[in-house]
Amino acid sequence: MKNSTTYSMLFAFLLLVNFTFYAQNKEVDVKAKIVLEEVEGNIKITGTAENLTDILQSMTYKLSVIKKNLKTENRSTNAQEGVFTLEANENKNLSTTQINRSSEDEIIVLLLFYDENNQIVSKDRVVISDEKKKDRVIILEEDGFEMTGIVTDDTKTKIGKDFYDSFYYLYRDYNLNAKQIVKINEELSFGRNTKIVIMIENDIVFEFLARPDEEFLEAMAKTALYETYQFLKKLENEKKYITQY
Secondary structure, three states, X not given: OHHHHHHHHHHHHHHHHHHHHHHHHXXXXXXXXEEEEEEOOEEEEEEEEEEOOOOOEEEEEEEEEEEEEOOOOOEEEEEEEEEEEEOOOOEEEEEEEEEEOOOOEEEEEEEEEEOOOOOEEEEEEEEEOOOOOHHHOEEEOOOOOOOOOOEEEEXXXXXXXXXXXXXXXXXXXXXXXXXXXXXXXXXXXXXXXXXXXXXXXXXXXXXXXXXOOHHHHHHHHHHHHXXXXXXXXXXXXXXXXXXXX
């Protein structure tokens, strides 16, 4: 119990430090924000963008909604994406969707903005859950908050989506929660095959040829998670070495 309390206090302190540093040093030109409304028992989700500058802004967005039944483990993923332009100081709704939810469902909503180099420049995330665990109830809306634990989905087939779901929930269940964004990409390979590629900071962490086999995809998700963990530990050790020397 003592160790748990100490860890919680340390985590809260580090979170405060991260927030303060990021808020002071990160300049966001376009603010991403997720707006939630209850409509006839359903949840209405709207992805919005606000131009915080006096110049025209143009970029692409991706609004992802991941729903998981915590009892049955059934999962579904829906994503909407497109290009948008904002006049100076303009606030605009980009995409709207509705989803039903029971008390056993956990819903993760992620809104990402990309620049012309396909780099993430703004983001917002909301997790909706009735679970009592604090790490499952996360609403991040403050400007400049450095969000962690982001895994982006750039898959193109059902096989890719199934792998992403398996990997993402393993990633969250094991509480990796890294600052680095983990990218799940799906690329065309030989014939009609596709290749799943896991990347962090433009480095390939793990890749494999996909096939429509549930057990195979779950095994690959576990292997990819292990390789991701090892890569993140390597980055952490390298940063410690640079700090010391």
